[in-house]
Amino acid sequence: MLELHHVDTFIHHHRIIDHVSFSIEPGSIVGLIGPNGAGKTTIMKTILGLTKFTGQISIDQQPITENDHHALASVGALIEHPAIYPFLTGRQNLVLYAHDPHDLENLVRILQMTNYIDHPSKGYSLGMKQKLGIAIALLNHPRLVILDEPMNGLDVEATICVRQLIQHYADQGTAFLISSHILSELQKVMTQVILINQGRVIVNQPIADFNRLNHQDYHLTVEDPTVTAQLLTSHHIPFKRNDHQFVVDRHTIFTIQDLFAEHHLYLQELAPVETNFEQIIVRILDEQRRSA
Numbered sequence: 001m002l003e004l005h006h007v008d009t010f011i012h013h014h015r016i017i018d019h020v021s022f023s024i025e026p027g028s029i030v031g032l033i034g035p036n037g038a039g040k041t042t043i044m045k046t047i048l049g050l051t052k053f054t055g056q057i058s059i060d061q062q063p064i065t066e067n068d069h070h071a072l073a074s075v076g077a078l079i080e081h082p083a084i085y086p087f088l089t090g091r092q093n094l095v096l097y098a099h100d101p102h103d104l105e106n107l108v109r110i111l112q113m114t115n116y117i118d119h120p121s122k123g124y125s126l127g128m129k130q131k132l133g134i135a136i137a138l139l140n141h142p143r144l145v146i147l148d149e150p151m152n153g154l155d156v157e158a159t160i161c162v163r164q165l166i167q168h169y170a171d172q173g174t175a176f177l178i179s180s181h182i183l184s185e186l187q188k189v190m191t192q193v194i195l196i197n198q199g200r201v202i203v204n205q206p207i208a209d210f211n212r213l214n215h216q217d218y219h220l221t222v223e224d225p226t227v228t229a230q231l232l233t234s235h236h237i238p239f240k241r242n243d244h245q246f247v248v249d250r251h252t253i254f255t256i257q258d259l260f261a262e263h264h265l266y267l268q269e270l271a272p273v274e275t276n277f278e279q280i281i282v283r284i285l286d287e288q289r290r291s292a
């Protein structure tokens, strides 16, 4: 539904976004991650027609250009600070955008804003403003929602609530592009990961592929550890051992399975070692910096 093709964004003659291409399908939750200054907010602003760019951006095949923002009618967004009129109440802010009062009431209830929604929003805390901004982005059941650091300032209950809301909307076909530095939170919902650095896309993968390809180590549990250790050593396969369990590199697992079959050995379990998502991202960025 959202397509970016060779997009470049320049700010003050500096290339901030460098030949970025990716697409997002309905119902997907795309995590846009990367170090500070990588260009996440700029990509989001570019999609929303807020910066000059070259290349093509379209939503449902309808192009977004500098002068034509019609395709954005079905897009909800929260970028940087929520666009809230401080002298209006939260409800009055929502009414400015809402097509359907039931939709508005529903969001107020689900986001637990009932107690303060009729108070002037200038008195709201950071988290209260953030929830109001998320509600504005989700009004009218958009086809695409763009959220820049949505969990900023949210307490635990609100974080869970927003996560469930995102999941619920995605189940109904809304696509999400979400940037966050809270990777553990993003990891719970995202179906696709886009990692950017210095304005370039480094990784763009369904999360299942990303997890599979980045699991470096596998646990190998065997019946006869002594024979296994001898076999791996004699075939120069590196391993770490803890009693009946071995840890081996992902690249050796097919050879190991062949060897076990050949020697009629019984393999009890072969499973990826749980790897921390943050560690994987740090490793990829390190590798990229070294190769650059």
Ligand SMILES: Nc1ncnc2c1ncn2[C@@H]1O[C@H](COP(=O)(O)OP(=O)(O)OP(=O)(O)O)[C@@H](O)[C@H]1O
Residues within 6 Å of the ligand: 011, 012, 016, 034, 035, 036, 037, 038, 039, 040, 041, 042, 043
């Ligand atoms: N209005 C601007 N004027 C000058 N430079 C800008 C402007 N907006 C963004 N930049 C530069 O563009 C680069 C990308 O910034 P951007 O805000 O998109 O990064 P980000 O990935 O969202 O970072 P963060 O995680 O810190 O929010 C940075 O080097 C930033 O200094």
